[in-house]
Amino acid sequence: MSHLSSLNTYFETKREEHLEELKQFLRIPSISALSDHKEDMKTAAEWLAESMKSVGLENVSIDETKGHPVVYADWMHAEGKPTLLIYGHYDVQPVDPLNLWESEPFNPQVRDNKLFARGASDDKGQVYMHVKAVEALLQTEGKLPVNVKFCIEGEEEIGSPNLPEYVEANTEKLAADIIVISDTGMQGPGKPAVCYGLRGLTGVQIEVKGAKGDLHSGLYGGSVQNAIHALVAVLDSFRDEEGTIQVEGFYDNVRAVTDEERAAYAALDFNEEALKEELGVNALFGEKGYTHLERTWVRPTLEINGVFGGFSGEGIKTVLPAEAGAKITCRLVPDQDPDEIVEKLKAHIEKHKPVGVTVEVTEFDKGKPFITPFDHPAIQAAGRSYEKVYNVPTAYVRGGGSIPIVAAFDEILGYPVVLMGFGLASENFHAPNEHFHLENFDQGLRVIGDYYHEIAQFTSQDLKK
CATH class of the missing domain: 3.40.630.10 (Zn peptidases)
Structure with missing residues (x-):
């Protein structure tokens, strides 16, 4: 037997x-x-x-x-x-x-x-x-x-x-x-x-600080940096319109997917149309030249997970927010190192930081x-x-x-x-x-x-x- x-x-x-x-x-x-x-x-x-x-x-x-x-x-x-x-x-x-x-x-x-x-x-x-x-x-x-x-x-x-x-x-x-x-x-x-x-993981919290307190937009608007505008400028610099990450050196150590792997993923016959219907979206988004499975399995990401700052209550409050922030995480692939990626993120943020504000970056837990x-x-x-x-x-x-x-x-x-x-x-x-x-x-x-x-x-x- x-x-x-x-x-x-x-x-x-x-x-x-x-x-x-x-x-x-x-x-x-x-x-x-x-x-x-x-x-x-x-x-x-x-x-x-x-x-x-x-x-x-x-x-x-x-x-x-x-x-x-x-x-x-x-x-x-x-x-x-x-x-x-x-x-x-x-x-x-x-x-x-x-x-x-x-x-x-x-x-x-x-x-x-x-x-x-x-x-x-x-x-x-x-x-x-x-x-x-x-x-x-x-x-x-x-x-x-x-x-x-x-x-x-x-x-x-x-x-x-x-x-x-x-x-x-x-x-x-x-x-x-x-x-x-x-x-x-x-x-x-x-x-x-x-x-x-x-995939591995790393992330940071970005905190942008402008004036010592919120300012009246009628008195200072157009002359003093708005912390949220400054934050948006930094966040927008991270990716292009196709989702390709613009941080210098971000892709340097990314291990390429092999032909055998791509063939194995294709053999799964994943239905991207069904996924769109399930998620309630009219299109998928990401790097050109990669399928959904490849984007989520073998390519790294940079995602904004949350944004905070300013006034978000009912009605309008005409202020220039003095502080704003965002949480960013990156999914990493072999052979990216979380510590190296954080340093590249910090350098990118410093390079793209608008005038009139300071930026503080706090690191989160990392996993390779x-x-x-x-x-x-x-x-x-x-x-x-x-x-x-x-x-x-x-x-x-x-x-x-x-x-x-x-x-x-x-x-x-x-x-x-x-x-x-x-x-x-x-x-x-x-x-x-x-x-x-x-x-x-x-x-x-x-x-x-x-x-x-x-x-x-x-x-x-x-x-x-």
Whole structure:
């Protein structure tokens, strides 16, 4: 009997048992952002640790940090085989507004083959799948085809403030060949996807100051600089009419998209007309020569996220505002460096600052972009495992957003990162009525089990970047 046949039989037999165990995990209100739930965070870590022990994982520990603990476990008996480091998180988002939930957020309910609960999709359900895949392989084969280590944190939903320090202090403990993360989504129902890159992020706040206070426009208008006009001049200088960023040197280190990648994106047959209808816009906008997917996956951006200043109440107030400001963020792609981009932004702002005002620039948090090569064996192996179970071609995609800890893993440990998720964009993670489609829970268990076998075919040397 093939390993997939054995896994099918095992998961079919254990399906209700596994679902009930997952519900236990989901009942724990492990909200990392709220201090009232500190004990719940501890309870969730302990529940996860006990679950890991029960399936046969070893060296299970609850490692303290300056915040919520990290749960570690491993199984290291596949001599000569690669080691996978499985990352995920057991913390969840707050549940507000509670009145919009159709059932209690921490009382899991199954409706229409969907499991409704906070954390069902992000990320308890997906973490739990890796634990149960280990159980299934140990029960059906008596061993794992690869070595595995688990690093499951409790602070992802608050930006993982303490995980980089933990990783740096435990590089030997976390030594592996690849990192596998199931905290992302598929392209759609029945459409699996492997994400091999994410954009980075940086941003600044611009504060323009003119006169020492707001001035009467009848007395000073036309003779004293208006802070909002000055701000608009700076903001307008950032991009041309086609959306191409005009900051000197901004594109210098942008890694070009390969022909193979463009072909893979084209094969997805993305419907831009349907997107326009969905968004309620009459046209898409961006750099010429790039599709929507390319603009949002492989090209950098500069966006104005908010503008403030002056009078915005009812009626008219005839003043020259003395202060105005804006928040700017940039999505970055390999090989752009967030610190370098901030310096280029500052130089551009200083160059285009109108007379009569001063400008102060405040930096925001930064995250580096990350990419594992499209043709990397671990990426392609994930695609094969999806295809065996879902019986459709796997999409190879980049994410337009940012997961700072992924870039931190890439920078600190230097291992290839494989993002193979099983969620759907429609599953309301971070919103009321979060849920997880159970067909992806069922099929995902099999994909993960098969993936461990796929990786076992390679040597550690094969998996180096």
